[in-house]
Amino acid sequence: MAQAPAIAVAGLGRDYGRVRAVDAVDLDVQPGEFFGFLGPNGAGKTTTIRMLCTLLQPSRGEARVAGGDVVENALDVRRKIGVVFQETTLDLDLTAEENLRFCTRLYGLSRRDSKARIDEALQLFGLEERRHARVRSFSGGMRRALDLARGILHRPSILFLDEPTLGLDPGQRRRIWAFLQKLTREHGTTLFLTTHYLEEADPCDRVAIVDHGRIVALGEPAELKRRLGHDRVDVRTDRAEEFVPRLRELTGLEPQRAQHGLSIFVDDASAILPSLLPLTADGAEVGVTRPTLEDVFVDLTGREVSL
Amino acid sequence: MIGAIEAVVVRELTRFARQRGRAVASFARPLLWLVVIGAGFEKLVPTEGTVSYKQFLLPGLYGMVVLFSTMLTALATVHDREFGPIRMLLVAPLPRFVTVFAKTISSALIGVIQAIVLFPLIWILGLHPSVGALAELLGAILLGSFALGSFGMVIASRLRSIENFAGIMNFLMFPMFFLSSALYPASLLPGFLQPLVRADPLTYTIDLMRHPLLRGLYPGNLGTDYTVSFDVLVLVLFSVVLLALASLLFGEEEHLGRILLVEPPRPRGSRRLPRLPRRAPALPVGDAAPSD
Numbered sequence: 001m002a003q004a005p006a007i008a009v010a011g012l013g014r015d016y017g018r019v020r021a022v023d024a025v026d027l028d029v030q031p032g033e034f035f036g037f038l039g040p041n042g043a044g045k046t047t048t049i050r051m052l053c054t055l056l057q058p059s060r061g062e063a064r065v066a067g068g069d070v071v072e073n074a075l076d077v078r079r080k081i082g083v084v085f086q087e088t089t090l091d092l093d094l095t096a097e098e099n100l101r102f103c104t105r106l107y108g109l110s111r112r113d114s115k116a117r118i119d120e121a122l123q124l125f126g127l128e129e130r131r132h133a134r135v136r137s138f139s140g141g142m143r144r145a146l147d148l149a150r151g152i153l154h155r156p157s158i159l160f161l162d163e164p165t166l167g168l169d170p171g172q173r174r175r176i177w178a179f180l181q182k183l184t185r186e187h188g189t190t191l192f193l194t195t196h197y198l199e200e201a202d203p204c205d206r207v208a209i210v211d212h213g214r215i216v217a218l219g220e221p222a223e224l225k226r227r228l229g230h231d232r233v234d235v236r237t238d239r240a241e242e243f244v245p246r247l248r249e250l251t252g253l254e255p256q257r258a259q260h261g262l263s264i265f266v267d268d269a270s271a272i273l274p275s276l277l278p279l280t281a282d283g284a285e286v287g288v289t290r291p292t293l294e295d296v297f298v299d300l301t302g303r304e305v306s307l
Numbered sequence: 308m309i310g311a312i313e314a315v316v317v318r319e320l321t322r323f324a325r326q327r328g329r330a331v332a333s334f335a336r337p338l339l340w341l342v343v344i345g346a347g348f349e350k351l352v353p354t355e356g357t358v359s360y361k362q363f364l365l366p367g368l369y370g371m372v373v374l375f376s377t378m379l380t381a382l383a384t385v386h387d388r389e390f391g392p393i394r395m396l397l398v399a400p401l402p403r404f405v406t407v408f409a410k411t412i413s414s415a416l417i418g419v420i421q422a423i424v425l426f427p428l429i430w431i432l433g434l435h436p437s438v439g440a441l442a443e444l445l446g447a448i449l450l451g452s453f454a455l456g457s458f459g460m461v462i463a464s465r466l467r468s469i470e471n472f473a474g475i476m477n478f479l480m481f482p483m484f485f486l487s488s489a490l491y492p493a494s495l496l497p498g499f500l501q502p503l504v505r506a507d508p509l510t511y512t513i514d515l516m517r518h519p520l521l522r523g524l525y526p527g528n529l530g531t532d533y534t535v536s537f538d539v540l541v542l543v544l545f546s547v548v549l550l551a552l553a554s555l556l557f558g559e560e561e562h563l564g565r566i567l568l569v570e571p572p573r574p575r576g577s578r579r580l581p582r583l584p585r586r587a588p589a590l591p592v593g594d595a596a597p598s599d
Contacts, residue, residue, distance in 0.1 A: 055398065075401075075402065078398055078400040089392055091322070093322050093326070098321065101314070102315075105311060105313065106311050106314055106396065106399035106401065108400075
């Protein structure tokens with residue numbers, strides 16, 4: 001761990017007038033790490049990513065990205081990072097190739113390098129056949145793939161992705177995720193991404209959960225789930241009233257109402273499952289759900305909301 | 308950096324070539340003015356020299372083409388900002404000045420191309436400029452386009468959405484046109500309008516174009532207002548100042564940030580719940596958590 005962090009952020013914050021979009025964010029991302037930044041809409045994810053990409057000046061704190069300060073050395077930082085935004089940045093009136101060429105030229109690549117990289121990128125994303133087609137005719141998934149190709153064309157050491165799979169179908173989402181994982185594994189690219197598809201954050205090395213412009217949790221997905229520390233036992237029934245006293249009796253815990261019937265929370269579901277067997281005989285269905293990242297998320301941000 | 312400027316110019320020209328409607332509209336408008344206004348005014352305005360009113364009007368129409376085309380191209384930046392492509396430029400390792408300069412030179416070139424298409428009118432209206440005078444005319448169009456393009460960039464940097472375009476056209480572009488020397492020598496306008504006439508880059512652009520076209524003729528009451536060197540000096544000054552201002556305004560992250568901010572900042576204490584892709588069935592886990 002002697003390596004300098006790819007992203008080092010201390011007390012980073014940003015206000016819009018009197019509104020605090022980002023309060024104070026502290027985090028370090030290691031080179032080659034796959035880092036997820038999660039939070040509800042309006043939590044400050046996009047504002048944070050924009051500050052890290054040198055698009056927004058922080059109101060306070062500091063951030064070093066790829067070794068450079070985002071305010072002092074903005075141009076150096078921009079040279080080393082790639083950014084894929086929530087919405088497409090492609091020019092719909094240009095063809096796939098023209099869009100990519102525009103981009104390579106902006107990064108000062110020579111014509112020859114530019115051609116080689118464009119060929120490679122189009123091949124990688126299976127867009128060779130659409131090379132000379134205008135982007136306007138592309139589907140959402142193809143546009144997103146091309147956008148991603150654009151983001152890595154200049155071989156950035158850090159790639160920022162703001163909701164990279166928003167609006168894509170599951171197949172396209174899987175392909176993009178597979179590609180991103182390959183990118184970190186094979187090229188050692190650091191990935192910093194925001195998403196609110198929480199199940200997608202599972203392959204991240206670490207995730208930070210933000211709410212109200214602050215990090216409320218930071219760690220490996222498995223560790224965060226462990227921290228939540230409970231399994232959920234669901235009792236599916238349409239006669240919930242009847243089962244409340246029986247569940248209370250059998251487990252000594254207070255059942256919670258849920259859409260499907262009742263739920264109880266325990267540290268280890270396997271310990272109490274046998275005692276719930278009699279319920280199944282009366283027509284209830286019993287199931288166990290291990291905590292997901294989503295539960296962690298709702299637990300953390302939900303508590304914040306109810307304060 | 309040259310590569311980047313070239314890339315922006317190529318992109319803008321490609322877009323221009325693909326948007327036929329835009330080009331057609333930009334030719335149709337001045338032709339309409341020439342035929343209708345030109346014919347009407349020619350009857351009304353007594354000429355004292357050897358210059359007909361239509362000949363006098365021609366540089367004004369080139370001015371109109373250049374004004375509309377540069378403003379349109381510059382304002383397309385607002386569209387870019389709303390729909391994305393400008394972000395490629397903003398995250399590229401280029402100083403803001405280069406981005407703004409590249410955009411401005413593109414809009415100037417498009418202005419020049421559109422004016423050149425209307426060059427045959429010179430001979431149709433019975434003018435016979437020398438090759439040198441034609442080169443001078445081209446230079447005037449380029450310089451004027453650049454000054455107007457940088458003015459357009461200043462406006463574009465302050466606009467939030469392209470929806471304001473009608474307002475810009477009615478309250479900025481048409482007044483600029485009428486306050487310039489397009490339809491009449493600028494000196495004919497009353498004194499209280501003179502400060503506006505002099506603040507209008509189009510005045511000098513048209514005056515500078517009129518010099519080579521009317522050279523050798525006796526203009527009488529339909530002449531030029533300033534000397535060539537004065538026009539050039541003013542237009543260069545306009546370009547430098549407006550370009551610097553546009554770079555400053557585009558570089559102002561505060562402003563850009565507001566426009567680029569997709570997430571509206573949430574006021575603290577609002578109780579909006581996180582929007583989550585729910586796995587069926589939904590559970591009120593937040594309320595049921597055994598903590599606290």
